[in-house]
Amino acid sequence: MLENVKRNVRLVARIDDNVVISDGERRRLQRKALDEIKQALQPFGYYRTTITTEFDRPTLSLVYLIELNDPVFIRSINLSMNDVAVLVEGADSNLSKLEKSADKRKGNTSEGFRKEFNEWRDQFELQSGEILNHSIYEKSKKTLLAKALRLGYFDAKYDQSSIEVGVDRATADIILIFSPGRRYQISDVVLSWEYSENADAKTKRGIDPSILSSMITLEVGKYYNSERLSETQRNLSSATFFAGVEVSLGDLNRDELQVPIVINLKPRKRKAYNFEIGVGTDTGIRASVGYENRRINTKGHNVSARYAVSEISRTAIFNYRIPYFRKPTESVNIFASQNDTFGKTRRFSSSKIGAELRHEMDGAVITYGLTASREQYSRLNRDLFDVERTTDLLIPSVQWKFTEVDDLYFPTRGWSATVELRGASEDALSDIDLMQGELDLRKLFPFGSGSFKMRLSLAGSLIDESADLPESLGFLAGGDDSVRGYRFESIGVTQNGETTVGKHAIVASVEYQHPIRDGLALAAFVDMGDAFNSNVDLKKGAGLGLRWRLPFGALRLDLASALDLEGNPLRLHFSFGADL
Incomplete structure (x- = not known):
């Protein structure tokens, strides 16, 4: 509370800035300081403050003594929603009863927001009998408006939002009357590709829109919902093809109550090479080199190869990935690998080839695999001789x-x-x-x-x-x-x-x-x-x-x-x- 007073009193700000103040400006700021202090305390419910001024000669300081007195208590709270469908500017205000009834059957009236409004009203943070707090009041207003915008009520507004403080400055009445308006539908989903100047022809071919469609949860003709927009952005961002994804709203069509969605896609470089070197307490010094072609074709097929070496192993891996785009992580992988391990405890040489199918279900990732392997290793027999063994498996x-x-x-x-x-x-x-x-x-x-x-x-x-x-x-x-x-x-x-x-x-x-x-x-x-x-x-x-x-x-x-x-x-x- 005191910090809010300091921020709002201009005299304090000028002194804190170490600015030279003329006598005339100082007297003017002193006269305004009393009102500024009172205004800074009102958001916390204190409207009847008493302020006295003293001058401390030894320190050459001006002291404001603030007595808060009794706060303002909330007498009543009126939270209501206007159920009448809000007509956009320029629309025909003389709709027939039949037309209005048709709108209600579509669910495109403010009544469709009733459930969300009731939830907000039930959780309203201020209660009758409590001390008035402007910051909580403003926060609650923004929460309801943001909820309406997230669901596509882009014409939402407050018909009335006021705090009426009584003449005795002891009680206050809160009045909030909200009109969500009518809900907007998605008119179009537009894919826009942003290529770098040196992008090659294969990169500019992009990804087949029919492949990406399963990752886009926004549907033309459906009501707008920001959760769907965020889900689409997450899905596309988690795919390996894009360096950047931006999902945004186009211009509102207020006559038709429609909004287009624009998805701007910035492809990653098609080919990538990497080299890594590091150290770990398990592996010792290690290094690897890799290659990846992120988009072999417009279907999003991917190929990668990697060779890694450490103090305990050498590994070479080749993988061909075929996404099937029900979700970004789902794919078919065909792989081959060679691993030579020569640690102090585990020593073997293994060659593998196989395939796996990976998909999501109820939030879990399920992977089905089939691997053919040949492994060579040695074991001490009972006579303490190393015996070379070879095992072929289909797993x-x-x-x-x-x-x-x-x-x-x-x-x-x-x-x-x-x-x-x-x-x-x-x-x-x-x-x-x-x-x-x-x-x-x-x-x-x-x-x-x-x-x-x-x-x-x-x-x-x-x-x-x-x-x-x-x-x-x-x-x-x-x-x-x-x-x-x-x-x-x-x-x-x-x-x-x-x-x-x-x-x-x-x-x-x-x-x-x-x-x-x-x-x-x-x-x-x-x-x-x-x-x-x-x-x-x-x-x-x-x-x-x-x-x-x-x-x-x-x-x-x-x-x-x-x-x-x-x-x-x-x-x-x-x-x-x-x-x-």
């Missing part, structure tokens, strides 16, 4: 993934779940019979001034005791996103003095994050987990960490102790990404 799989968060990059509340099933059979072009399942659950919720993050991961295999589980399909624990305090994939099954993959795995984690300043938070955590064949022996790790929010995700730095290793050695973990 069908299905994965269900759901995420719900309040913010994509920096969530404070939410959860995610991933379930995956895959299998192979000797009767279907595979060397072994195998069935595997994985479950990953994560939960994030506020607690006090910070937040808790919890995780539970389970994995299991059904395989004949005499068969060997390929290295790439076995499970290990330890590392940045597993049991911290332990080296990457160092927790597994001990055989003949060496650690190897297990048939099953479990990892659980509890972490508390406490903010210390903008963008920074401290973390304390406890992890536990194991990879095993039959008996579980949970390994535990605990430590402290630092979280740094960057514009594109969270940077995590953790110092963890391996509680089940001799001496409880410390290990530094460095990772990046979202919490869920």
